Amino acid sequence: MRPRALIVDDEAPARAELRYLLEEVGGVQVVGEATNGEEALLLLRSLDYDLVLLDVRMPGGSGLDVARALRDLPRRPQVVFTTAYPDHAVDAFDLAAADYLVKPFDAERLRRALERALAHAEPASGEAPSAGSPGPWDDGPAHVPPSPADVEPLVRIPVTKDARTVLVDGAAIVYASAARGYSYLKLADERLLVTFSLNELERRLRGHFFRTHRSYLVNLDHVRELGPDFQGSLVLVMDDRQRSRVEVSRRHARELRRRLGL
Template structure:
């Protein structure tokens, strides 16, 4: 798998340094550079880039603004922020960044970030294959009524258990794995968070953050955090807190009417 990459940085030495660091990756093909976010947005609209190495501090539109803008595009490259500033990490992940690297970039750390992008594309390809197969089966069996049960397979003590939707407090990702949290248990599931979102009842479950889905029936308190974000205190044994990104906070306020 070879990914088309775009480097966006207003400093020429920084672009050259990153280009050199990426030259050791056979999976990366650097097909463009941009000196500012507006120029980058034009290139992204014209060419199907799979990965974007993006600085934050640039004249005019900054990298975070560009990250938000590409969320509205039909084709969205995976974004890895490469910056000298550590204080924007939370905001970076609110625009679905895959990773956040600090300059000067460590080669081993860069490899981890690239590996994350590769995993995402493999998952996407696998999901597309499954979707294509399901479409083909659905066309062949158009008259059949699909069976849907409100149970999610998960693993507990080496066994597969079926967790009722009503028992799920929230689902989340942790170190590239996905878990389901019930009142007392944390259970591993082989579904991606996107797959869980598709399976769970959308009238009950809400994607609060790129890493969390919460059962709104299990929310006890809504605690303002910062920059328009919230933490949701949920009804499990630990009274866990589930973060709500700023983008999703607007949707949540509309849903709950506050």
């Protein structure tokens, strides 16, 4: 049975365009439309949906309000935000959104969003997840650190900020952390959301970057201190303004010490 989707948008042309793109991508059955947050919650509480394509700014409650309310449902559908406003992305991912699409987007971008969302969808009632299926925080198989021969110069990472694309120099990144297929870049005094997974950033940011944990990629140039946490594991204290603490997994600790010359 194809996954069931609900489209939520207060503008009829936007709903029609999204339905058209979903038909072009295929694999999803649109079984409902709502024009505001109140209608969306009514439909979501009356039928199990696998996926909600949700606008942000609507009458009757924002899309963010709808996403918050979904946490109380017995079976929470995956949420993909579809909006003309890029400035709510951080709030959306804090609410465990699967993706955040900024209009206009094409069928290929929508397809990637659906793949990401449905990979983490809860099985329908009575169905068991397939053996070995990834959990919502699975970051894929562990990557072997690149050898010195493979090291390439640092690149700049594009970041959407205030409706602009800003290029962040790799040397300015203190560390990166995983966020459901996306990542946060921690700079000296701010945190930015990027559309790259941590694995993708690891491939781009080589040189002095090191994967300390499945959820962290650290710029070794910004390590200020090393120390144990209360469980005896290794923790890095970074040189950003907040003196962030970054976890080091036991299987990466020895290689990290070698890289730092300890």
